[in-house]
Amino acid sequence: MKWDAVRQARQILAAEEGAITKDWGGKLPIALTYANSYYVGMSSLGLQALYQSFNQRPDVVAERVFWAEGEAPYSIESQEPLASFAVVAATISFELDLLHLVDMLRRAGLGVLAADRGDDAPLILAGGPVPTANPELLAPLVDAVFVGEAEGRLDALIEALAATAGAPRHERRRALARLPGLYVPGESTGPVARLQVEDLDPYPVHSVVLTRNTEFGDMYLIEISRGCSRGCRFCLAGYLYRPLRQRSVAVLLEQARAGLRYRPTLGLVGAAVSDYREIDALLAGLRELGARIAVSSLRVHPLPESLLAALAESGTHTLTLAPEAGCERMRRLISKGVTEEHILSAAERADEFGFPQLKLYYMIGLPTETEEDVLAIAELTHAVKARFRRRVTVHVTPFVPKPHTPFERQPMADAKAIDAAMRLLTRALRPAGIAVRGEGTAWARVQGVLARGDRALGQALAELPEPTLAGWRHMIRQAGIDEQAYLRARNPEEPLPWDVVQ
Numbered sequence: 001m002k003w004d005a006v007r008q009a010r011q012i013l014a015a016e017e018g019a020i021t022k023d024w025g026g027k028l029p030i031a032l033t034y035a036n037s038y039y040v041g042m043s044s045l046g047l048q049a050l051y052q053s054f055n056q057r058p059d060v061v062a063e064r065v066f067w068a069e070g071e072a073p074y075s076i077e078s079q080e081p082l083a084s085f086a087v088v089a090a091t092i093s094f095e096l097d098l099l100h101l102v103d104m105l106r107r108a109g110l111g112v113l114a115a116d117r118g119d120d121a122p123l124i125l126a127g128g129p130v131p132t133a134n135p136e137l138l139a140p141l142v143d144a145v146f147v148g149e150a151e152g153r154l155d156a157l158i159e160a161l162a163a164t165a166g167a168p169r170h171e172r173r174r175a176l177a178r179l180p181g182l183y184v185p186g187e188s189t190g191p192v193a194r195l196q197v198e199d200l201d202p203y204p205v206h207s208v209v210l211t212r213n214t215e216f217g218d219m220y221l222i223e224i225s226r227g228c229s230r231g232c233r234f235c236l237a238g239y240l241y242r243p244l245r246q247r248s249v250a251v252l253l254e255q256a257r258a259g260l261r262y263r264p265t266l267g268l269v270g271a272a273v274s275d276y277r278e279i280d281a282l283l284a285g286l287r288e289l290g291a292r293i294a295v296s297s298l299r300v301h302p303l304p305e306s307l308l309a310a311l312a313e314s315g316t317h318t319l320t321l322a323p324e325a326g327c328e329r330m331r332r333l334i335s336k337g338v339t340e341e342h343i344l345s346a347a348e349r350a351d352e353f354g355f356p357q358l359k360l361y362y363m364i365g366l367p368t369e370t371e372e373d374v375l376a377i378a379e380l381t382h383a384v385k386a387r388f389r390r391r392v393t394v395h396v397t398p399f400v401p402k403p404h405t406p407f408e409r410q411p412m413a414d415a416k417a418i419d420a421a422m423r424l425l426t427r428a429l430r431p432a433g434i435a436v437r438g439e440g441t442a443w444a445r446v447q448g449v450l451a452r453g454d455r456a457l458g459q460a461l462a463e464l465p466e467p468t469l470a471g472w473r474h475m476i477r478q479a480g481i482d483e484q485a486y487l488r489a490r491n492p493e494e495p496l497p498w499d500v501v502q
Contacts, residue, residue: 326376
């Protein structure tokens with residue numbers, strides 16, 4: 001097993017550009033753990049930023065560790081087992097990755113519950129969107145949760161970890177609890193204030209290690225903004241990373257020059273790239289540099305002509321838009337801020353620019369949804385298809401209520417209702433040759449339970465035998481967990497597990 005891990009890691013390293021390898025002597029070894037596959041994790045700009053920031057310090061060696069199905073976790077750089085590190089810093093981007101984290105800890109020979117780990121075990125820290133939104137779920141599993149954005153805060157964290165190296169675990173945890181933004185179960189008192197960066201320019205976030213073996217492997221990724229001003233009522237990112245902050249054109253063009261040494265295509269990353277206030281100036285500068293561009297997301301409105309032209313010139317195959325709902329009533333309910341006229345105009349313009357495919361994102365199971373609302377999705381899609389003369393595809397996700405959003409107390413729709421809506425929509429679109437793809441209802445419900453989980457659920461996760469639906473159902477039965485208790489509506493006075501975050 002060890003030799004297989006060594007061989008695989010060396011093959012990965014040989015195919016990478018930018019990996020950092022250090023001697024461990026006299027350094028604090030940190031395992032930057034991404035609780036998903038290498039293919040998924042290497043497109044995470046959060047992981048890439050941490051990798052660069054930690055390794056800029058001469059007293060730290062930070063190596064990447066990814067989840068792999070059925071395998072014990074080893075680092076990419078030195079092929080050391082997870083348990084060999086002094087600190088495990090886990091990035092959790094998606095609720096379902098919590099199941100992978102549990103699997104990694106068990107396969108590493110570490111106690112899944114913090115109470116079961118001794119002084120010689122690494123400290124387990126968690127950060128990223130999921131722990132920031134609801135650290136209470138992780139309270140039984142980890143030693144501390146970093147709540148918010150890490151830029152400008154890592155030096156203090158490292159110094160606290162280094163100063164207490166070799167001390168008993170409870171002393172190390174106590175030292176972390178004194179730092180702003182660190183939630184330490186059993187040590188923190190009062191709500192923990194979420195940390196955020198006011199000015200992004202001093203903290204560039206971009207690809208550091210490049211590999212073709214990832215979703216965006218043909219691009220050099222650059223974060224152009226963070227947060228969103230739109231306030232869609234279902235969107236965790238829109239509330240978790242408020243307010244909207246944008247990097248300056250000059251800083252972005254400097255990063256672009258560096259990135260073009262590695263890839264001809266620059267992937268611009270932000271909650272809504274089309275909302276970037278100086279999009280025309282940025283695109284003009286990128287065009288002068290000879291860059292091709294791709295984007296992580298587009299709003300239906302505004303949809304700048306300059307951006308559509310740049311994407312078309314760059315050979316973008318699929319233009320992705322997210323109406324989210326089919327009728328005006330539902331779009332007002334979720335505060336989407338776009339009209340049917342905006343959507344149809346966007347489709348016409350996409351057709352004019354010759355994009356081969358248009359992908360539309362919708363949600364089903366939203367609060368107050370009726371059968372007519374589901375059929376309205378089909379009607380809107382048919383209207384889009386009449387204006388976009390090439391391939392139209394539809395991607396549908398069940399609505400999952402998330403912490404810190406206006407819908408945090410809403411119930412999740414019943415599985416039968418979601419499945420019925422999916423069948424209705426598929427039947428309505430099939431005659432027009434429009435493919436409908438959707439996320440599985442069963443996994444969506446697991447996501448919903450995890451999103452609003454508490455300490456009791458975190459404790460139960462220690463009994464998860466494997467990160468599969470069968471493993472989840474076994475855990476639920478063994479622990480006597482009632483899924484509906486997490487998916488139900490919450491009354492306005494009811495305390496919420498994520499109240500520990502200010």
